[in-house]
Amino acid sequence: MCSTANYVLPLRRTCEALGTPGKLCGGVSMSANFSGARSHGAPQDTEMDVAWQELMAITELQFEGPGEGSYETAQYQSMEPMVPMGGYGMAQSHPDPPTAAACEISTAGTYDGCYPQEVPACHRLGNSTEAMYGHCESQLNQRMFPTSSHVQPSLMAPREQMNMSGTIQGHRRANACLAQGLNRHMLWTTHGQSLHPRSADDLESDSGLSLGSSPPLASPDNPGGGGAPGYQSAEIGMTYSDGEPDSMTEQARAAHIHYPMDYQNQSHSYLHSGAHPSYFSTQPTLSTQPDAPWSVKQQGQPSALSSLYVDSGVSSRGSSQPNMYTKPQGSISTPAPVSRDERRAMALKIPFPMDKIINLPVDDFNELLTQYTLTDTQLALVRDIRRRGKNKVAAQNCRKRKLESIIHLERELSQLQAQREHLAKERLEFKHSLAFIKCRLTDLYSEVFSHLRDEDGQPYSIDDYSLQQTPDGKIYLVPHTTMQKREQC
DNA sequence: CATATCTGTCATAGA
């Protein structure tokens, strides 16, 4: 798979979307939007040509100020390291033809950095993905609140609609969710099933499990799938379901008996991990060992979350859902977010961790499945978890790419505006220079004429004669009448 | 309470 081509396409899509704001909005028909957004390449190209011509039309000077060249360049370089990750990278160091030409035209050093070489930035940052992402994020935040905002508001708008502070937001939300989780906890334990006939999962999800692709699964109040109707951790007092507590405990005990794993302890170990707010390991684990699936070993390195683009692990960063049923802070253990899928997996007693479900290669994943006897419901849940987990990461990456694409386009716009201004100044200088040369030529012409004399010693009239130079360098005095005859011929 | 933003999820296309 070619990383360049792979990136160019989404970038172009983003360009198209920016060019036609309506496409960013929800349409009546998704499929229609899809086809529309992806099949109108030619008109968009025409628009780009027109836009370029406008930029080149230096008659109307509406430049608003120099671009923040160095800053944006550095910023964009910081994005580049995605290239080796998943075949994504910004700009790809392939200047668009117009810009490249423009850069060549430009005589000032201002445009040397028109398209910076991104690779060094990657190497500068090395493997410190923390720094990599932190850099990106911080700059995104800076872009969010520019101190010298010369970018047109129309271009600020789409960017500001995007997630510019995911990490911060995640932390902020994590704290906020504690209170929220407390409220939810109280709500569920107070009202119980009578007020909430549907499970938390069903209430949270628009569709719960994937529509049509999976049979109904055993969400806490949907025991039809063969799993426990709910899961309750007795040790930490977590209640994932609005079911009867006694029966829940029963179910938990049953799980204890019928399955080799101790979910309570597993959950406990997860909750005690603390370092990472998620059950998910963010490091792909290629090991196919089916034992100790919920062990702390699966916690993975939290740094993976900060890797450039979400690698393959699934995080609960900023997710509002995982915290909803966690125990309020200040209790026995550090609150750990439990996503719906995690609860489902526990409810159905899936005998391997989310980490493996999501991150294992398909072969290893299938091999893992063969090592256990799973019901259809469990199998469907596992596959749904895998699909959702991968898609969640993909969505996160997709959004980051979109943000970076917008930033890239804004920077490119600034550069083109600066270039336009430069060319306009250059044109003005040439115009003045030309006027001066014309004036000088007229003077010289008159002076030459003033020194010319005919056979009678009389000066030639500048109205009746003109000087003309032939290609061989010789100069002739030509009467206007002769010139007129030539023109008539 | 309305709004904006963030995030997870689904549907879909394409590789």
Added chain:
DNA sequence: CGTCTATGACAGATA
């Protein structure tokens, strides 16, 4: 054909 990835669209949670 199954899987994976990318992305638009949507919904829910939250600030």
